Amino acid sequence: xxxxxxxxxxxxxxxxxxxxxxxxxxxxxxxxxxxxxxxxxxxxxxxxxxxxxxxxxxxxxxxxxxxxxxxxxxxxxxxxxxxxxxxxxxxxxxxxxxxxxxxxxxxxxxxxxxxxxxxxxxxxxxxxxxxxxxxxxxxxxxxxxxxxxxxxxxx
Amino acid sequence: xxxxxxxxxxxxxxxxxxxxxxxxxxxxxxxxxxxxxxxxxxxxxxxxxxxxxxxxxxxxxxxxxxxxxxxxxxxxxxxxxxxxxxxxxxxxxxxxxxxxxxxxxxxxxxxxxxxxxxxxxxxxxxxxxxxxxxxxxxxxxxxxxxxxxxxxxxx
DNA sequence: TTTATTATTTAGAATCATTCTTAACTGGTA
DNA sequence: TACCAGTTAAGAATGATTCTAAATAATAAA
Numbered sequence: 001x002x003x004x005x006x007x008x009x010x011x012x013x014x015x016x017x018x019x020x021x022x023x024x025x026x027x028x029x030x031x032x033x034x035x036x037x038x039x040x041x042x043x044x045x046x047x048x049x050x051x052x053x054x055x056x057x058x059x060x061x062x063x064x065x066x067x068x069x070x071x072x073x074x075x076x077x078x079x080x081x082x083x084x085x086x087x088x089x090x091x092x093x094x095x096x097x098x099x100x101x102x103x104x105x106x107x108x109x110x111x112x113x114x115x116x117x118x119x120x121x122x123x124x125x126x127x128x129x130x131x132x133x134x135x136x137x138x139x140x141x142x143x144x145x146x147x148x149x150x151x152x153x154x155x
Numbered sequence: 156x157x158x159x160x161x162x163x164x165x166x167x168x169x170x171x172x173x174x175x176x177x178x179x180x181x182x183x184x185x186x187x188x189x190x191x192x193x194x195x196x197x198x199x200x201x202x203x204x205x206x207x208x209x210x211x212x213x214x215x216x217x218x219x220x221x222x223x224x225x226x227x228x229x230x231x232x233x234x235x236x237x238x239x240x241x242x243x244x245x246x247x248x249x250x251x252x253x254x255x256x257x258x259x260x261x262x263x264x265x266x267x268x269x270x271x272x273x274x275x276x277x278x279x280x281x282x283x284x285x286x287x288x289x290x291x292x293x294x295x296x297x298x299x300x301x302x303x304x305x306x307x308x309x310x
Numbered sequence: 311t312t313t314a315t316t317a318t319t320t321a322g323a324a325t326c327a328t329t330c331t332t333a334a335c336t337g338g339t340a
Numbered sequence: 341t342a343c344c345a346g347t348t349a350a351g352a353a354t355g356a357t358t359c360t361a362a363a364t365a366a367t368a369a370a
Contacts, residue, residue: 020336020347040327055349060328076231080357081327098282109280113272118291120268126296127253127262135288136273141281173366175318195357210320215357235328236356 004031004089011069025051026062030072030086037075037083037106077106077135094133100140107140159186159244166224180206181217185227185241192230192238192261232261232290249288255295262295 008027009019019027029046030038038046044059063084066072073085073094088095088110096109118129163182164174174182184201185193193201199214218239221227228240228249243250243265251264273284 016346018337018346022348053349055351057329057350058348061347074233076233078229078231078237082233098276098280101285107280107282109276113275117268117272121253121264121291125253125262125264126299127291128294128299129291130256130293132292133288133290136276136282136284137287138285139283144281144283173317175365177319196355208320210322212321212358213319216318 007089008071011071012065015069017065022047022051022054022058023062023065025054026059027066027071030066030084034086035108037077037085039081039083041081043084075133093131096134097136098140099135099137100143101137102139102143105140105142162244163226166226167220170224172220177202177206177209177213178217178220180209181214182221182226185221185239189241190263192232192240194236194238196236198239230288248286251289252291253295254290254292255298256292257294257298260295260297 005019005024005027009024012019012023025047026043028050029043033046036042040056040060040063043063044054044056047054047059063072063074067074067084070087073087075083075085075094075097077083077097077099085095091110093112093114096113098107098109100106114132114134118132121127122129160174160179160182164179167174167178180202181198183205184198188201191197195211195215195218198218199209199211202209202214218227218229222229222239225242228242230238230240230249230252232238232252232254240250240263246265248267248269251268253262253264255261269287269289273287276282277284
């Protein structure tokens with residue numbers, strides 16, 4: 001069966017890049033840490049375990065390449081560090097984030113909630129939307145007064 | 156009549172900070188450059204004209220202070236530089252941005268388009284929203300195939 | 311007023327994330 | 341074999357931001 005790695009390899013080849021061992025190791029780390037919002041440094045430390053000879057600059061270059069190919073999303077929560085998320089396969093857009101001001105947790109919303117808003121923006125502001133970034137800042141269900149009350153699973 | 160500067164002064168005093176000459180000069184620059192998305196460096200260069208003795212660190216500290224008091228919004232378009240916008244008086248939220256991938260222009264949407272979406276998020280993800288950041292990436296009306304066609308004035 | 315206290319500032323050093331440079335290495339190909 | 345484009349590691353360089361130390365200004369107390 002074709003794995004996610006195989007498909008990423010194809011995407012790279014289609015853009016005439018190779019899936020070198022360093023790149024593969026980096027992608028494996030991202031696959032093992034979906035939803036973890038790793039920084040380049042985080043990825044570097046993790047990938048060193050499975051590919052000790054890799055350099056930080058290579059990790060940066062790989063993440064940049066994957067970002068260009070829209071395999072990963074580079075996000076920025078304003079703390080001065082870029083974070084990298086594997087994009088859902090087939091997803092056309094960034095997913096959204098919920099950042100808790102209390103505990104710092106970052107949760108994800110995979111569902112695209114912006115269809116209606118985008119229709120309005122495209123029409124009213126005459127702007128062709130290619131992508132979006134939406135982050136909510138607030139208090140997560142874990143830190144709530146109303147007590148821990150896990151939300152329904154993301155639809 | 157009470158000016159915007161006067162009101163900002165009051166806000167500072169309420170939080171037991173002073174509106175020093177350096178801070179006032181910085182605020183004046185921000186007032187003269189609304190919608191310009193200035194970086195700290197930009198502000199520094201501009202403010203030096205009216206207060207030559209000011210230091211870059213002071214500009215950073217002032218912008219940080221104003222951000223804490225929600226007088227300015229610190230935004231980040233992913234180019235590694237923080238930008239600072241005076242928040243609309245009385246606005247509870249960040250305004251939204253349209254970033255053109257073609258020409259790099261950044262337009263603003265003052266109107267809050269997210270009320271419905273926020274209601275959904277608060278309920279479904281059990282998350283108390285305090286603020287949000289929404290940026291659309293795409294092609295602006297100036298760069299469009301359909302030709303320059305300025306959007307209606309922001310409602 | 312003088313003195314003590316505190317907040318604020320400047321200048322420049324320090325830090326931290328990120329990118330660049332150089333030389334070495336790889337795989338494919340003529 | 342020699343060549344060539346792509347890729348890499350190591351460390352230097354860059355650039356934004358923050359910290360440090362000493363100076364200054366404002367405020368309160370005596």
